[in-house]
Amino acid sequence: MSGLVFRIQALFSRRAVMLALAFGVSLSGMARAQTQAAYPAKAVRLVVPFPAGTSPDVVARLWGERFAKATGQPVIVENRPGASTIMGAQVVAVAPADGYTLLWTVNNTFSINPYVYPKLPYKAEDFAPVTRILSVPYVLVVSAESRIRSLADLVREAKAHPNAMSYASAGIGQGTHVAMARLLNTAGVTMTHVPYKDYFISDVIAQRVDVAFDASTGAIPQIKGGRVRALGVSSTKRIEALPDVPAIAETFPGFVGDSWHGIFAPGKTPEPVIAALMAYSRRIVEAADFQAALRDYGLTPAGEAPDEFRKFLVDDARAWSKVVRDNQISAD
Structure with missing residues (x-):
């Protein structure tokens, strides 16, 4: 049976070559097409x-x-x-x-x-x-109990008290860390970084840290559950899932921090x-x-x-x- 299969395959291969030559198709092009079709x-x-x-x-x-x-x-x-x-x-x-x-x-x-x-x-x-x-928008969030109610409030507080406020991230060099560093640079303010190895949102909710960027996938359920307040999204414009949350670019034109x-x-x-x-x-x-x-x-x-x-x-x-x-x- 294996010999028969081999002969049939060889027959089809020879026939394919003849057809390719007849229609002016290069063998390399035919091989590429066969590879793509087979995958x-x-x-x-x-x-x-x-x-x-x-x-x-x-x-x-x-x-x-x-x-x-x-x-x-x-x-x-x-x-x-x-x-x-x-x-x-x-x-x-x-x-x-x-x-x-x-x-x-x-x-x-x-x-x-x-x-x-x-x-x-x-x-x-x-x-x-x-x-x-x-693309993954990050959402800038604070506890629902925080006195910070807008991005303007956050920047004002941070300017008044340099490094007194803290922000959480998923770890040094993670997207949530680097995106927040970009925002602080853009706003001209400083805060204390608190890197986490595990998910950090519970400490934001409890106000053990003041603020954090979280991916929209994690932030949206917390926002809808009333546990955190959204201050802005990192996309160049608002996202459909959070139409009432402004893009940070509305305050700082050109800002983008998406993953x-x-x-x-x-x-x-x-x-x-x-x-x-x-x-x-x-x-x-x-x-x-x-x-x-x-x-x-x-x-x-x-x-x-x-x-x-x-x-x-x-x-x-x-x-x-x-x-x-x-x-x-x-x-x-």
Whole structure:
């Protein structure tokens, strides 16, 4: 039977070559097309460098469900949290470049970590950008019991009492830390940073710290539950999920502090595979139900092509590296 299968495959291969030559198609072009058409032929491993139940994990699974439905191949989400996405990124950096191990990550991996950490076990060239799925607005929040009721109040208080106020973050060099540093620089005020290893919002609610940036996915339930008060969002304009909360850019024109989620493959993954991944992802991102799910979380759909994503990454890294340098942010 195996010999028969081999002969049939050989027959189809010879026939494909003859057709290609007849229509003036190069063999290399035909091979690329066949590779793209065949992908994916088995389960895809999606490494998420965050714990289960966090925003990146939840959205990655939403994408995975739709990718599996579209392709008929399962997506296995593998959570590899730790070290500011470094552990998960390292796994994918050394994985086979065949499109069957992918990284779902955020801005820390490429736009912040290279400037915060003196040495990393990966470099940008180890990855091939596929697409930016979405942007993640941060929401500036205080306790619902705080006397601070607006961004203007916060800036006024901070100017009157330099470093007396405190802000929480998910850790040194994390997006919530660097975004807050950018805001303080923009406003010309100083506060005391309180980095956390775990989720910090309970201490904001209890007023053990004064203020924090939190991702929209975590902040919105707390706002709707009446436990925190939103002072502003880090996007260039207001978001649909919080229409009454002003963009910080309304007070400080040009300010933006969003994070993002994106998909990356190992660096030498064939272009047809990248193209197939992009095509599937674009259809997912453009689907009305997926966009509605993202907006419910306060997220903004993106869906850039690989070339656009690469340009975005260069600009994003340039902006955040300046914040890191200006504030001398470093981690071991």
